[in-house]
Amino acid sequence: MSRYIIHTFGCQMNKHDSERMAGLLQTHGYMPAVSDADADVIIFNTCAVRETADDRLYGQVASLKALKTGGRPEVIIAVGGCVGQRDGERMLQHLPHVDVVFGTHNIHELPSLIDAAAYGRSVARVLEGTETFASDLPTVREHAWHAWVPINVGCDNHCAYCIVPTVRGPERSRVFEDVVTEVAALVAEGVIEVTLLGQNVNSYGRDRYGQPRFAELLHAVAATGIPRIRFATSHPKDLSDDTIRALAELPALMPYLHLPVQHGSNAVLAAMNRRYTRETYLDRIERLRAAVPDITLSTDIIVGFPGETDADFEQTLDLYDRVAFDHAFTFIYSSREGTPAAALTTTVPREISQQRFDRLAARVRDLSFESNRRVVGRTQECLVEGASRKDRHVLSARTPHNRLVHVPVPEGRTAGAYAGTLQMIRVTGAHPWFLTGELDNDAV
Ligand code: SF4
Structure with a gap:
């Protein structure tokens, strides 16, 4: 029986996609392998959002050439996910020892693509989009007690630095009843926690006229009896008062929100095409804290976006302090091919970005430590x-x-x-x- 291994890079959506790949392969008779050395099929589920993940992927895939030339030519190497979607055929030219390249819209074709490669045919197949919501595929969950439940995929926001709308396509919401039925089945299986997933969960239902929106979905999911609900990711401009009320009213909704602000300066937020201001973001936080006083808040912040001045960066530090985030994921901006920001020429020198990043990272550490100290004894x-x-x-x-x-x-x-x-x-x-x-x- 053939064995597979999946290496997953990037976000929670990718983790869930890997669980679906595993489910598909197991229904086609494959078994999980424990390492590359033990595997007949090695799959990389990739992330194109950050340069580091992209570089690491190319490095890791390149290093597998030795495996194929060193006595195991039959091993099949497959690259999927956002880099597969973005690079398609080009990847086979750069890395000819790769056998299969597939994208974010054709995970369901993975077994047949592997079969084609087994007959010696390298194949790159990337679809521009799909009508099928791929969560209909079988899934092998990493943990029996936790499930990722996709509620929408794709994104219509077109933030200037982000490749997601290109590689995941426009936003598509899953049918309301399908989500609720899936969670009810998970409760019956004994799952304790679900994480509702989407590139922008807050806009759930917007693309389906007359369909319930995100807050109603939260109420319906909570009514299944699932003990714990989390969700990711939220766009601040779409965080509604109804969703804030749901956070206050539903005991199963965990008192934690990841709300990526990305920057503290209105000029940079506009250049990023985030479509909110620091004032509207702070207003959202005020409403959240009024409704759920002890909610923990985390965020994403990009340092060194093209055109960022010292004064802009100070605005980020100021906003960080005003919100007093409990945690943040911080990144130095890196230009991504295929994004609108890639054309911007007002780049910030690397050493300046690094200095700003280090100052922010120290602040994140201090406030995170403070936040953790507050709960000692609880x-x-x-x-x-x-x-x-x-x-x-x-x-x-x-x-x-x-x-x-x-x-x-x-x-x-x-x-x-x-x-x-x-x-x-x-x-x-x-x-x-x-x-x-x-x-x-x-x-x-
Ligand atoms: S909201 Fe912006 S950052 Fe998030 S996935 Fe969509 S385009 Fe990317």
């Missing part, structure tokens, strides 16, 4: 994800506010016994990026 119901990556005697769990907490595995127990369970955990210590705690009510 006991909360946390979802245990399993053993910590670094130490199998330590459990990793998530608080409702999405803070990572490490807890020693009780004497005589294994981490596996706790994976996917809800446990009362008392926070005993804070670090900048995680908490430490102890089980308060050992229910296993």
Whole structure:
């Protein structure tokens, strides 16, 4: 029986797509492999959003040439996802040892493309779009207790720096009843937490006239009895008062929101085509905090966008302090081929971007540490994800506010016994990026 391995880069949508690839391959008789050395098919599910992920991918795929020339010519190398969609046939020219290139709209064709490659035919097949919502495909979930549930794909926003509208296509919402039925089935299977996924979940339903919008979907999903709901990602301009009310009213909705601001200067936000101002963003935050006072907030910030001045950057630091974010994912701008911003010539020198980035990163660390210190002594119901990556005697769990907490595995127990369970955990210590705690009510 043939074995496959999937290397996943990038966002949660890609993680979910990889679960669908695994589901498809297993229904076609493939088994998972433990490493490249053990695999007959090696798949890269790629991300084109950041230059680093793109470079890493090309490096990793290039290094597999040795595997094929060093005695295993039959191994099939397939590249899918956003880089596959963007580069298509070009990838086969750059990396001739790649056998299959596929895009974001034709995951369902993966088994037949692999079959074609097995007969010695390198194949690049990328569709411009699809009417099918690919979540109809079988899925092998990474965890029994958690499921990604796509609710919309693609994006109509065209932020100047972003390749997503090109590689994922226009926004398409999934049928309301299909989402709710899927979550109800997941509840019956014992799933504890779902993450509703989309490039912009807040605009769910906008493309389907008369269909319920995101807040109504949240209410319907909560009514299935699923214990925990998270969602990603939200565009600030589409975060409605109804969604804010849902966050306040639905106990299953976790008190955490990732709301990418990207920049603190109105001039840069306009150049990015984000279609909100710092004032409207701050207004959203005020409304959120009025409705859910202890909500944790994280964001994405880009430093060094073309034309960014020192004064613009100071506005980012100022906004960061005003919101007092609990966490942020920070990036130095990198030009992406195929985006409107790639044509901008007012680039910020790398050393200036780096200095600004370092200042912001220090601020992010300080505020994250402060945020974590505030919850020491609190006991909360946390979802245990399993053993910590670094130490199998330590459990990793998530608080409702999405803070990572490490807890020693009780004497005589294994981490596996706790994976996917809800446990009362008392926070005993804070670090900048995680908490430490102890089980308060050992229910296993
Ligand atoms: S909202 Fe902007 S950043 Fe997000 S996926 Fe759409 S274009 Fe990209």
